[in-house]
Amino acid sequence: MNKTRHLIEPRDFTIEELDELFRLADNIIASPKEYLDVCKGKLLASLFFEPSTRTRFSFESAMLRLGGQVIGFDDPNASSTSKGETLADTIRTVGCYADIAVIRHPREGTAKLASKYSPHMPVINAGDGGHQHPTQTLTDLLTIRHYKKRFDNHVIAVCGDLKFGRTIHSLVKAMSRYENVKFIFISPDELKMPSYILDELHDTAYTQTDNLEMVIDQADILYMSRVQRERFVSEEEYERLKDYYVLDNVKLQNAKEDMIIMHPLPRVNEISAEVDDDPRAVYFEQARFGMYVRMALIMKLLELEV
């Protein structure tokens, strides 16, 4: 029997495995009816220790569209954790019921810890605090692949909360594996990219700035992110930084014609609604790709084929 595979961080999969996953996602997009029953009889445990509508719906839609079923909670007060149960015991118990588990938790490293107590049930990290969010990365990669046709030779500008933005951390780590990728990190000083992420970039080129307008013309991909209220201790600090960047049509005038604008959603004010009609805005399609790539991921981890 093969060793149980988990997805804790994007680099858990090799570039070849990612290509295989994206090819499967392409096939699902092309012929969704062929996959309607592939997870029949399988159960996904959706363990959300932190509120998230979007990611949870995406996973649950993915499992239901594959013919599987879903159990779980989206409020930690409704789980045994509120009675003082350890994470280890929760996971061991869930492993008796479900075939695969998705976990979101506000503490960093939780999914990795959960995977250590899950010898037979694949565990998928759906976000662990400000640390990693690998399935958002898969979503982002599938989107880039769809619109840009390749992963190498891109200038990727990432803008907003780079300190707590886990989707950005995961994306940067994943894209740094490809040839001739250059990053432009755009953030206020208080929300700069953490040094442990910069350290891992090794030979990948990057620059840092706080000025979006100055660098927007260089970008092939502009990845905007929300300043997240829930990551701030001080409400005052949040209020000061939340609207630091607002992408609008004026700022987009200098951007390349074939640049794509991405955003993990939900968006607040960082992208003006007028940008939604710009053909470069792909962030709603990105959400659709998220569901398809999660379908492919569930199949891969459960080792299912049509």
Add this chain to the structure above:
Amino acid sequence: MINVSKIKKGIVLDHISQGQGYKIFSQLKLDEIKDVVVLLRNIPSNKMGKKDLIKIETDIPLDLTVLGLIDPDITINIIENGERVDKIKLKLPQRVTGILKCKNPRCITQYEKVKDIDFILADPKKRTYRCEYCDSHTAL
């Protein structure tokens, strides 16, 4: 000058920076072993001015990984039949398990009982290690 006789079998930790001896004594949990242990502090040294030294008369193998973290300049002398049979020069370990504690207040290891946390050497100059769970860097 206090004289401490030679040991027959065991370990002598020499060239410990002055003042670090007690820290090493604690980290190695030498207060928990039943064998003869001597901690000498502030010994005059030609090379170091003053140094600390620990002698342990034991045949139980000790996990000395932690020493590289505290003071990589320590010399470890292995003694058999009253003679030095091996001299080990320390270096920073690539991986340490169950010794460091993550200092990131958002790390899951602060909230759940997690045994034997792995830390991977991140920056040899700063002597920092990366937590296997949250990736944040920490030092001893």
